[in-house]
Amino acid sequence: MxxxxxxxxxxxxxxxxxxxxxxxxxxxxxxxxxxxxxxxxxxxxxxxxxxxxxxxxxxxxxxxxGMARARFLDDETVEAQNGLRLDDLIAQLTDMAYCGLEKLSFIPGEVGASAVQNVGAYGVEAKDVILRVNTIDVETLEERVFTNEECRFGYRDSIFKHELKGKYIVTSVVYKVKPGDASKTREEIIQTRMAKLPTVGETGSAGSFFMNPFIPEEQADELLKQYPDMPHFEVKSSNPQVFESSNLVKIPAAWLIEQCGWKGKTLGGAQVWPKQPLVIVNANNATPEDIIALAAQVSASVKEKFNIDIHPEVNYI
Ligand SMILES: Cc1cc2nc3c(=O)[nH]c(=O)nc-3n(C[C@H](O)[C@H](O)[C@H](O)COP(=O)(O)OP(=O)(O)OC[C@H]3O[C@@H](n4cnc5c(N)ncnc54)[C@H](O)[C@@H]3O)c2cc1C
The missing domain is CATH 3.30.43.10 (Uridine Diphospho-n-acetylenolpyruvylglucosamine Reductase, domain 2)
Known part of the structure; x- marks a missing residue:
């Protein structure tokens, strides 16, 4: 220890x-x-x-x-310990000609958080490949296994961020994989991400600062009259975050932020990343106050222009 x-x-x-x-x-x-x-x-x-x-x-x-090992439980199941970097796991699986997780390539962070956050990229979320999540109860110290369903995964969301926040420590995650060559997809994703997103260790950030908002269909229709080019995606009613209404539309927060003119703008040491306005970076010795103030101004202007609330994906501690 x-x-x-x-x-x-x-x-x-x-x-x-x-x-x-x-x-x-x-x-x-x-x-x-x-x-x-x-x-x-x-x-x-x-x-x-x-x-x-x-x-x-x-x-x-x-x-x-500091636990960072992975092992095959059978031909189609891999258990990875919480401290293993998700991308190291995907790199190893790709080298061994296993696929399934490659769309999550190059997302920073470790296996434990991949389940807590339900990380996602390029149309795949951790929930699509997680079979179960092994945990320890912080109070009783007993082990508990959560099935995929019990994790109540949603958009960048899980039960570990709500009712059970701070109550369980994810100790390992069991993913389903299958034989297949994912090396080309992985390489393409890494190149795309490197071109668009700040490099960890070079430019401080926490990736996407805001979550993409979901708005009622009627509001989206009104906005589309004014902004016919507004990207928008109808949301499947199976998404647990929105399951009470099937008439919601997802709008990319990056587009909203860009329309408000924030791309590349700075406040103190904080900056809206010029290549991807969903990301706020620590451009020049930013303080937490700089980041918080910039984020607040960005979301206030989106609210004013579009009457849409955007909420941080980043956890404030
Ligand atoms: C450049 C960049 C790009 C990014 N791109 C993406 C992306 O494409 N898609 C995406 O989804 N995310 C993205 N992110 C966000 C981030 O990579 C993910 O949220 C990731 O899952 C965080 O992992 P972490 O290990 O750093 O967790 P941390 O940030 O350290 O923790 C995140 C949360 O998980 C909890 N937690 C961590 N480990 C455990 C555990 N073992 N048990 C219980 N709770 C735990 C923490 O308490 C915290 O609440 C990006 C971030 C950066 C910096």
Missing amino acids: LIEQMVNIPNTFGMDVKTKLFVEYYSLDELRQVLREHKGEQILHIGQGSNLLFTRDFNGVILHS
């Missing part, structure tokens, strides 16, 4: 924030031990910190997994 006091918290936004205690564990027994020893304290389990905006120092225990 690695234990450090008052150290910087790893995060891809490059925020300069410290935690009282940082603990990296290397087995489930070590995880149980640290949970037992720090019962009642504020605990946050992180992966790579690639979807987090730390707004201040953390007065508690930041947990990180």
Whole structure:
């Protein structure tokens, strides 16, 4: 177990924030031990910190997994430990001529968070390839397996972000795979992403800052009269986030933000990424306040121009 006091918290936004205690564990027994020893304290389990905006120092225990192995359970099932980088898993599977996860290539972050966040790209979401999620109950320290259905996956969403937020630690994820060559798709996706998105380690960001909004069909029809080129996608009623209404339309937040003239604009050290306006970057020693203020101004102008609320995908801590 690695234990450090008052150290910087790893995060891809490059925020300069410290935690009282940082603990990296290397087995489930070590995880149980640290949970037992720090019962009642504020605990946050992180992966790579690639979807987090730390707004201040953390007065508690930041947990990180050093468990990063994967194994085949059978020909079509792979179990990966929470601390393995998702892209390392996909690279290994591709090398071994297995496919299924390749559209998620190059998404930063670890296996544990892939289930919490239900990461997605190019029409595939983690939920499409996750069979089950193995966890440990933070209170009882007992293991619990969540089936795909029990995870209640939605758009960048799962039960671990709502009712069960902070209550379970994802320890491993079981994905379904199949034999097949995914190397070309993977390579194309990596090239596209590299051209469009900020590079982790070079430019601080947390990827898409906002989620794409869903609006009623009638509102979309009205907007289309004014903006005939507005990209829009009818949403299948099977999407749990919108299952109460089948008449919703998804509008790309990037388009809305661009229409409001934000592409490349800066506020303090924060900037709306010129190549993809859905992303806010730490362009020049941004403080959390710079990021928050820029995000607030962007969403306020989208609300004013289109009467659409856009909400952060990034978790504020
Ligand atoms: C350049 C860039 C591009 C990106 N592109 C995409 C994209 O295309 N699609 C997409 O979906 N996302 C994208 N993201 C966002 C990010 O990669 C994902 O949200 C990713 O899943 C975060 O993984 P992480 O390991 O860094 O988790 P963190 O950011 O550290 O944590 C995210 C959340 O998960 C929780 N968590 C982490 N690990 C565990 C665990 N083991 N058990 C319980 N809870 C846990 C944390 O407490 C937190 O609430 C991008 C980010 C960046 C920086």
